[in-house]
Amino acid sequence: MLVKTFGSAVQGINATTITIEVSISQGINFYLVGLPDSAVKESQQRIDSALRTNGYKVPGKKIVINMAPADIRKEGSAYDLPLAIGILAASEQIKHDKVSQYLIMGELSLDGGLQKIKGVLPIAIQARKEGFKGFILPKENAREAAVVDNLEIYGVNNIKEVIDFFNEEKTLEQTIVDTRDDFFTNINNYDIDFSDVKGQESVKRALEIAAAGGHNIIMIGPPGAGKTMLAKRIPTITPPLTLHEALETTKIHSVAGKIDGNTSLMTCRPYRAPHHTISDVALVGGGGYPQPGEISLAHNGVLFLDELPEFQRSVLEVMRQPLEDRIISISRAKFTVEYPASFMLVSSMNPCPCGYYNHPDKECVCAPGNIQRYLNKISGPLLDRIDIQIEVVPVSYDELSEIRPAESSTVIRERVIAARKKQLSRYKGKTDIYCNAQMSSKLIREYCEIDSPGKALLKKAMEKLGLSARAYDRILKVSRTIADLEDKENIQAYHLAEAIQFRSLDRNTWGT
Numbered sequence: 001m002l003v004k005t006f007g008s009a010v011q012g013i014n015a016t017t018i019t020i021e022v023s024i025s026q027g028i029n030f031y032l033v034g035l036p037d038s039a040v041k042e043s044q045q046r047i048d049s050a051l052r053t054n055g056y057k058v059p060g061k062k063i064v065i066n067m068a069p070a071d072i073r074k075e076g077s078a079y080d081l082p083l084a085i086g087i088l089a090a091s092e093q094i095k096h097d098k099v100s101q102y103l104i105m106g107e108l109s110l111d112g113g114l115q116k117i118k119g120v121l122p123i124a125i126q127a128r129k130e131g132f133k134g135f136i137l138p139k140e141n142a143r144e145a146a147v148v149d150n151l152e153i154y155g156v157n158n159i160k161e162v163i164d165f166f167n168e169e170k171t172l173e174q175t176i177v178d179t180r181d182d183f184f185t186n187i188n189n190y191d192i193d194f195s196d197v198k199g200q201e202s203v204k205r206a207l208e209i210a211a212a213g214g215h216n217i218i219m220i221g222p223p224g225a226g227k228t229m230l231a232k233r234i235p236t237i238t239p240p241l242t243l244h245e246a247l248e249t250t251k252i253h254s255v256a257g258k259i260d261g262n263t264s265l266m267t268c269r270p271y272r273a274p275h276h277t278i279s280d281v282a283l284v285g286g287g288g289y290p291q292p293g294e295i296s297l298a299h300n301g302v303l304f305l306d307e308l309p310e311f312q313r314s315v316l317e318v319m320r321q322p323l324e325d326r327i328i329s330i331s332r333a334k335f336t337v338e339y340p341a342s343f344m345l346v347s348s349m350n351p352c353p354c355g356y357y358n359h360p361d362k363e364c365v366c367a368p369g370n371i372q373r374y375l376n377k378i379s380g381p382l383l384d385r386i387d388i389q390i391e392v393v394p395v396s397y398d399e400l401s402e403i404r405p406a407e408s409s410t411v412i413r414e415r416v417i418a419a420r421k422k423q424l425s426r427y428k429g430k431t432d433i434y435c436n437a438q439m440s441s442k443l444i445r446e447y448c449e450i451d452s453p454g455k456a457l458l459k460k461a462m463e464k465l466g467l468s469a470r471a472y473d474r475i476l477k478v479s480r481t482i483a484d485l486e487d488k489e490n491i492q493a494y495h496l497a498e499a500i501q502f503r504s505l506d507r508n509t510w511g512t
Helices: 043-053 080-090 120-129 139-145 159-166 179-185 201-213 227-232 243-255 280-284 313-317 320-325 370-375 409-426 441-447 452-464 469-485 493-501
Strands: 002-011 014-025 029-033 062-068 102-104 134-138 152-156 217-220 302-305 327-331 336-340 344-349 388-391
Touching: 002 080, 002 120, 014 080, 014 120, 029 043, 043 080, 062 080, 080 102, 080 159, 120 134, 120 139, 120 243, 134 139, 139 152, 152 159, 179 243, 201 217, 201 227, 201 344, 201 388, 201 409, 201 469, 217 227, 227 302, 227 344, 243 336, 280 313, 320 327, 409 469, 441 469, 452 469, 452 493, 469 493
Parallel strands: 002 102, 029 062, 102 134, 134 152, 217 344, 217 388, 302 344
Antiparallel strands: 002 014, 014 062, 327 336
């Protein structure tokens, strides 16, 4: 008898429905075809044990299973459940009437229990698109899949529950999630706040500007100045995720298997802080079966690189293209996978190897030339993509012991949201431009006009401070954001003056 069940394969952040054809006839042997990998081939032993434990068996006949389309590689153990149900239906151990109405996925334990799988959200979206009645999957993944409406989601703990469901002996409990209510209830759920940070008002201002314009930022300062503490709080002042952004972000984390059983939809912007020993593949994504890297897991959020010069140069250089295009393409011999990578780069570094160059109290002990060699670990093209460079100085005792409360993240975020709305209105109708940081040279000329006093100030700054040519566009972008924060239509000279302060590493005097 021939029976068809349906599973799904995930490539990138999209899913493709897999038709599993099971044919049982006279003879002996078990054939599994359709480009399965080793984990799929090993399913025979898991299925046999799971069925025997629950009072069923793999028939001792000729079993041929084809997984179509055959040109897509099937990987992982998530096909165990649809394969097992297909075998039971084809051998008439269960009723096969409703089997084709449902998409089925799940990894089997030897006792028939179901283990959590990856990529559930893209699979559920594709199942709804193709008109399936429901989706049967492990209980731990049910809330994640239930984000998709107009699709019945059944989370199960054991294969016996699925067998009883198709035999109409028991009903399964449908998992229902009110996506909008769940999203808007938890949208601003942060445990940290900018009000926790004492002092550092100039750095807070720089981070506010960076969040308002989507600018990449680097903080330069000695150990213990609070660089990491400040970076962790950046997501609390960025605009909340929209429902579309939350769905896109959740899809990436679903593919990577980062969604826990209690989460339906990600409601906070991602914050990723990989260690400086990370490889280039782990950062941008890849592997034999390409998985999203840290830059994709930080999509719509913040990627924090602490101690930037300590990262391998090759690792930093692979970020140049994603920073520009906001997407990463991973190519293999037979296919190419694309992952979104629109993130805000926040980095920090010591000013020198010993960490105390320009320190107000401690003396730098680095040998002549060491500071410049240390800074040269960061290439010019990478620095070219960082709009704001701010020095972080240690906080004094008086500031630490001050009782007066600092400004909260909520207050700062309101100003950031207002500035972002102004930018969305300005770039309406333009493709892939949502904030000032994404402006091209043409748009800079169009939206960053400056008056005569501003031109004179900028010319003087370029000459006196020895600012590089690449700093020119960055200053104009940042000054445009500062003007937006003040709800000013035109860039004023004092906006430019503040933006010029944020080019520490471009000065000829730095490190000499």
